[in-house]
Amino acid sequence: xxxxxxxxxxxxxxxxxxxxxxxxxxxxxxxxxxxxxxxxxxxxxxxxxxxxxxxxxxxxxxxxxxxxxxxxxxxxxxxxxxxxxxxxxxxxxxxxxxxxxxxxxxxxxxxxxxxxxxxxxxxxxxxxxxxxxxxxxxxxxxxxxxxxxxxxxxxxxxxxxxxxxxxxxxxxxxxxxxxxxxxxxxxxxxxxxxxxxxxxxxxxxxxxxxxxxxxxxxxxxxxxxxxxxxxxxxxxxxxxxxxxxxxxxxxxxxxxxxxxxxxxxxxxxxxxxxxxxxxxxxxxxxxxxxxxxxxxxxxxxxxxxxxxxxxxxxxxxxxxxxxxxxxxxxxxxxxxxxxxxxxxxxxxxxxxxxxxxxxxxxxxxxxxxxxxxxxxxxxxxxxxxxxxxxxxxxxxxxxxxxxxxxxxxxxxxxxxxxxxxxxxxxxxxxxxxxxxxxxxxxxxxxxxxxxxxxxxxxxxxxxxxxxxxxxxxxxxxxxxxxxxxxxxxxxxxxxxxxxx
Numbered sequence: 001x002x003x004x005x006x007x008x009x010x011x012x013x014x015x016x017x018x019x020x021x022x023x024x025x026x027x028x029x030x031x032x033x034x035x036x037x038x039x040x041x042x043x044x045x046x047x048x049x050x051x052x053x054x055x056x057x058x059x060x061x062x063x064x065x066x067x068x069x070x071x072x073x074x075x076x077x078x079x080x081x082x083x084x085x086x087x088x089x090x091x092x093x094x095x096x097x098x099x100x101x102x103x104x105x106x107x108x109x110x111x112x113x114x115x116x117x118x119x120x121x122x123x124x125x126x127x128x129x130x131x132x133x134x135x136x137x138x139x140x141x142x143x144x145x146x147x148x149x150x151x152x153x154x155x156x157x158x159x160x161x162x163x164x165x166x167x168x169x170x171x172x173x174x175x176x177x178x179x180x181x182x183x184x185x186x187x188x189x190x191x192x193x194x195x196x197x198x199x200x201x202x203x204x205x206x207x208x209x210x211x212x213x214x215x216x217x218x219x220x221x222x223x224x225x226x227x228x229x230x231x232x233x234x235x236x237x238x239x240x241x242x243x244x245x246x247x248x249x250x251x252x253x254x255x256x257x258x259x260x261x262x263x264x265x266x267x268x269x270x271x272x273x274x275x276x277x278x279x280x281x282x283x284x285x286x287x288x289x290x291x292x293x294x295x296x297x298x299x300x301x302x303x304x305x306x307x308x309x310x311x312x313x314x315x316x317x318x319x320x321x322x323x324x325x326x327x328x329x330x331x332x333x334x335x336x337x338x339x340x341x342x343x344x345x346x347x348x349x350x351x352x353x354x355x356x357x358x359x360x361x362x363x364x365x366x367x368x369x370x371x372x373x374x375x376x377x378x379x380x381x382x383x384x385x386x387x388x389x390x391x392x393x394x395x396x397x398x399x400x401x402x403x404x405x406x407x408x409x410x411x412x413x414x415x416x417x418x419x420x421x422x423x424x425x426x427x428x429x430x431x432x433x434x435x436x437x438x439x440x441x442x443x444x445x446x447x448x449x450x451x452x453x454x455x456x457x458x459x460x461x462x463x464x465x466x467x468x469x470x471x472x473x474x475x476x477x478x479x480x481x482x483x484x485x486x487x488x489x490x491x492x493x494x495x496x497x498x499x500x
Contacts, residue, residue, distance in 0.1 A: 007240075011247050017136045017200050021209050024148040024193055026231035027155070029214030031186065032226065034166040036098055037084075041210050042082050043104035044187070044194045045203045046110060049077030053114045060486035073195050080107075081187030085180050101118050102351045133201050133253050144196045151189045162170055205254040209235065211378060214262040216268035221490045238264050252314065312337045312344070319347055324356035331362040335370060357387035364390065368397035376401055383413045388422065407435035412443055424452040428459040434489035436496060439464075439480055447473035464496045467495070 007015060032040060049199075055065075055072035080103070086100045155162055164172040164181050173179050182482075198204045217230035242257030270287065277283035283329035315337070331351060335343050351363040352375060360382065367375045379401075382394045398406045411429040418422040423447055430438035445456040458474065460468045468476055486498045 004127065005324060007244060007247060013136055013138050013141055014253060015240060015243045016211075017141050018159055019236055020141060020145045020148060021197055021201060021206070021231060022213065022235035022239055024152060025197070025206070025209040026213045026217075026235055027152070027228060028193065029210045029231070030227060031162065031166045032210060033214055033218065035096070037100055038211060039097065039104060039207075040084065040100050040187075040190070041194055042203060043100045043107065043119050044077055044191055045198045045206060046104055047080035047197060048073040048077045048109060048191070048195045048248075050111045050114065051113055057114055070195065074191065077191030077195050078188050081191050084187045085184035093473050099464060108474050124491040132199070133205070136200050144200065147192060147196055153190055154189055158182075158185070180351075188270070191381065202254055202434060205258060206257045208261050212258075213238075216265045219265075219268040219272040234262055234264055235261075242421060252262065312340055316344060316347065318352070319344070321498045324359055326331055327351065327356070327359045331359065331366050334366060337369065341372075345372075349375045349378055352382065357385075359388050360385065361387070361390045361393045364393040364397050368393070368400045371401055373401045373403075375401070376406065380406055383409065383426075388419070391422060392425070394421075395429050398429055400431050404430070404433065404435065406430075407433035407438065411438050412436075418449060420445075420452050425453055428455065431459055431463050434491070436484060436487045436489070437483070439487075440477075443473060443477050443480060446476065463494070465498075 028041075032038060050075040052069050054076075055069045060068050060072070084096075085104060109432045144152040161172075161177065161182050162185075164177065165179050169179060172182075176201065190389065194206065197209075201209070210494065213235040214227065217227040218232060220230055221227055238259060238260050242260040243253060245251065246256040258282065264332075273287075274280065274283050311333075314328045318326045318333075321330070323326055331348065334348055337344060348363055348366060351359055354360050354363070362381065363375075364379055366372075367379060379394055380399055382390055383429040385391050385394070400411065402410075407430040410426040410433075412431070414423045414426040417426060423441075427438045427441040427445070431442060439460070441450075442456045442460060445454050446460070457468060460466075466479065471479075483498055487496050488499050489495075490497055
């Protein structure tokens with residue numbers, strides 16, 4: 001039982017944030033539903049986000065200028081409150097929800113346009129949608145709770161006016177109340193809440209907290225005080241269940257809470273249906289039929305799923321993709337299917353002539369890593385490749401799978417190579433493959449000096465059983481002229497020695 005209610009310390013503050021959100025949003029949700037402006041929080045949240053990204057575009061930095069960006073966001077939200085308060089029409093010739101939807105669409109499009117000029121780009125848009133619930137800091141929760149408490153006190157003091165314009169606006173107008181002014185106060189206070197909420201939980205979880213508990217409570221009771229109590233209790237319990245579920249399963253926290261909220265709403269709907277039914281037998285029969293339909297639908301969806309594809313078959317299909325990134329990814333996966341080389345080896349060899357340099361390089365690296373010599377002739381041809389990265393991979397591959405013919409080819413290519421680094425690599429690799437004819441070229445590099453002379457000298461030191469570390473190039477060349485006919489390659493030690 002104790003384990004059932006256990007939460008680690010890392011989840012305590014996310015849960016506290018959810019409880020704080022529940023407290024204010026259930027109350028505001030009652031107003032939103034009564035006003036039939038269900039999507040007002042999405043619109044205000046998007047307006048707040050637009051304020052933030054415009055602040056960033058004007059030079060302020062996320063994480064550094066937090067307070068300034070918050071004020072930008074709040075200023076835009078208050079302006080949005082002004083827009084919503086003056087666009088509410090008498091008689092609702094145009095539904096207020098339509099105006100809110102238009103504002104949301106325009107603001108969302110504007111946010112994308114502004115982000116296209118910002119270094120933040122899609123990352124900030126994703127942050128707006130998801131929030132940072134799991135990483136919320138204690139001081140943020142406390143600050144948010146303080147803001148919400150002040151908003152709650154404000155609404156409590158003027159509760160009669162706010163309830164009047166939400167529940168019976170025509171009666172409020174008839175009494176002489178300035179509806180537009182109090183609408184502005186409502187949306188302004190709503191904006192204070194949304195600006196803080198979205199930063200913590202993201203747009204979708206905030207919307208869910210605003211609407212789902214209130215709708216669920218409305219299905220159970222018609223009394224306002226009971227709705228609030230049920231919304232607060234239900235929202236708090238569901239918040240714990242959602243956070244606990246997220247912790248136990250590793251699922252994302254915000255989506256988990258939304259799904260659990262929806263489950264609670266479903267239970268409320270079933271409760272209302274049974275409560276209002278004239279025949280419980282008929283009601284349970286209908287519920288059983290509805291459940292059967294859902295089960296059949298879900299079962300059919302999974303029954304007609306695509307048959308599981310052989311992973312190698314999928315990889316080979318990617319190998320023929322018009323996207324170079326797909327082809328490259330497929331080549332990286334081929335190493336997993338060493339037992340089925342007959343299926344993919346010819347196709348992989350073809351990719352050595354791919355139009356994309358990264359694909360050619362990946363193919364060379366694959367053959368080198370698998371020590372597959374079948375493609376050595378095609379790899380050798382890539383010594384003339386236009387890409388230096390491909391040629392470097394070819395040289396590295398030859399160190400692993402090269403042979404005497406490869407060494408001859410490397411020496412030939414070095415004679416026409418203008419890049420000193422590549423020339424050094426060619427000759428040193430040929431030297432390591434057991435061809436002593438690379439030594440004159442290596443000695444010439446030492447003689448020419450430059451930044452690759454040490455590499456050439458180290459190669460001589462590594463492969464020849466003579467100490468050349470302090471010898472001049474002339475002395476090394478003299479040694480070569482005197483002993484080249486006696487040099488032999490020892491496969492075991494991978495060094496040259498002099499025959500007796």
